[in-house]
Amino acid sequence: MGGxxxxxxxxxxxxxxxxxxxxxxxxxxxxxxxPDRLIDFAVCTRPFRPQGPRIEAQRLHGxxxxxxxxxxxxxxxxxxxxxLRALPLVxxxxxxxxxxxxxxAIGLTTARVAQRAGLxxxxxxxxxxxxxxxxxxxxxxxxxxxxxxxEHATPVVAAQWEAMARASFKTWQTLLGLPGEPVAWxxxxxxxxxxxxxxxxxxxPNDEPDYAELDASxxxxxxxxxxxxxxxxxxxxxxxxxxxxxxxxxxxxxRLLMDDFLRxxxxxxxxxxxxxxxxAGLRERTIVNCTGYGAKALFGDTTIVPIxxxxxxxxxxxxxxxxxxxxxxxxxxxxxRDGLLVQAQGxxxxxxxxxxxxxxxxxxxxxxxxxxFA
Ligand SMILES: Cc1cc2nc3c(=O)[nH]c(=O)nc-3n(C[C@H](O)[C@H](O)[C@H](O)COP(=O)(O)OP(=O)(O)OC[C@H]3O[C@@H](n4cnc5c(N)ncnc54)[C@H](O)[C@@H]3O)c2cc1C
Numbered sequence: 001m002g003g004x005x006x007x008x009x010x011x012x013x014x015x016x017x018x019x020x021x022x023x024x025x026x027x028x029x030x031x032x033x034x035p036d037r038l039i040d041f042a043v044c045t046r047p048f049r050p051q052g053p054r055i056e057a058q059r060l061h062g063x064x065x066x067x068x069x070x071x072x073x074x075x076x077x078x079x080x081x082x083x084l085r086a087l088p089l090v091x092x093x094x095x096x097x098x099x100x101x102x103x104x105a106i107g108l109t110t111a112r113v114a115q116r117a118g119l120x121x122x123x124x125x126x127x128x129x130x131x132x133x134x135x136x137x138x139x140x141x142x143x144x145x146x147x148x149x150x151e152h153a154t155p156v157v158a159a160q161w162e163a164m165a166r167a168s169f170k171t172w173q174t175l176l177g178l179p180g181e182p183v184a185w186x187x188x189x190x191x192x193x194x195x196x197x198x199x200x201x202x203x204x205p206n207d208e209p210d211y212a213e214l215d216a217s218x219x220x221x222x223x224x225x226x227x228x229x230x231x232x233x234x235x236x237x238x239x240x241x242x243x244x245x246x247x248x249x250x251x252x253x254x255r256l257l258m259d260d261f262l263r264x265x266x267x268x269x270x271x272x273x274x275x276x277x278x279x280a281g282l283r284e285r286t287i288v289n290c291t292g293y294g295a296k297a298l299f300g301d302t303t304i305v306p307i308x309x310x311x312x313x314x315x316x317x318x319x320x321x322x323x324x325x326x327x328x329x330x331x332x333x334x335x336x337r338d339g340l341l342v343q344a345q346g347x348x349x350x351x352x353x354x355x356x357x358x359x360x361x362x363x364x365x366x367x368x369x370x371x372x373f374a
Contacts, residue, residue, distance in 0.1 A: 042357075047072065052070065054068070060279070065286075069294075072145065090114060126270075135251075275298075309349060312343075314342060
């Protein structure tokens with residue numbers, strides 16, 4: 001389940017410490033789970049490559065190109081560590097003024113890491129936040145979500161991933177407690193109809209690969225999940241676990257990244273590249289390609305597979321400071337400051353680049369949430 005989950009913490013299913021549950025000081029506020037309280041919908045395409053993110057240098061159209069894309073369902077989580085991995089390739093070109101194509105999670109973070117290394121950066125992009133696909137993400141720490149197909153997770157890859165995840169995690173902790181709460185930690189509850197030790201029923205054949213579940217190597221980074229007895233939670237569900245997770249408030253976080261980038265002399269130029277050869281006309285000689293799913297069309301990377309995901313927001317409820325995950329139906333709710341973010345993972349998401357909103361999908365997810373408060 002870990003690779004499919006929006007909550008890295010769910011990979012904990014085998015670790016059920018039989019400790020007495022901690023009872024929260026105050027009752028949990030119920031979610032006002034009504035479809036008419038949905039205020040926004042967004043669809044995003046995870047740029048999944050079975051072999052994992054592409055982080056490599058290439059000489060192309062007379063430029064030094066550093067490719068940096070293909071982060072599946074983990075782009076926000078891994079952004080800092082991944083940018084630190086791309087940085088030596090950029091520095092090796094010895095250029096002090098660089099270009100980055102892309103202003104999503106990866107482009108913006110790469111830009112900040114490059115600035116911290118003393119480089120001048122200009123971003124070229126078709127869209128910028130909040131129009132980028134990254135803005136539609138859930139916004140939780142999920143560093144191994146739909147990132148590598150299991151068959152590609154060699155020990156070398158796993159070690160590289162662990163280094164990226166740890167470096168990212170470290171940076172995320174420096175962003176806690178800031179105005180606008182770009183990053184926060186919250187409790188969450190996994191609700192299940194069947195015991196946690198039992199696998200979910202097989203949903204039938206599909207094209208989706210088994211994903212590498214890597215987060216056992218970084219379990220020291222977060223508190224353990226705890227199984228709760230019925231008298232210790234208010235939910236209508238036979239099996240409940242509490243976990244603790246890191247949440248990214250993407251609206252304020254993206255604004256923080258943009259402000260920091262511009263304050264340190266960064267520039268953003270609107271540009272839609274129809275062909276990769278158009279990079280030949282850029283002023284800069286070193287270009288970092290952070291185009292995410294866009295790299296499929298622009299750089300002809302046929303290994304990228306689109307994995308559709310739809311998120312929707314319920315009217316903000318600041319009193320709801322916990323997440324929910326309905327195991328079995330794969331519905332989640334994350335307490336963000338810009339609303340309670342609702343997501344339903346569907347069986348038709350894999351290899352699906354349909355970016356149209358399916359309102360009925362989110363309304364059904366809200367009804368499922370309502371049922372656990374009945
Ligand atoms: C539903 C959903 C939930 C998710 N939840 C999480 C989560 O909770 N945690 C997590 O870590 N990750 C999550 N992800 C994954 C994460 O959103 C992605 O990994 C991340 O957004 C990829 O960022 P990116 O910068 O590579 O791509 P993008 O955000 O797509 O940015 C690409 C940039 O390149 C530009 N560009 C592309 N092509 C061109 C072109 N031809 N010319 C000019 N500019 C171009 C675009 O305009 C844009 O600026 C989720 C994904 C989905 C779909």
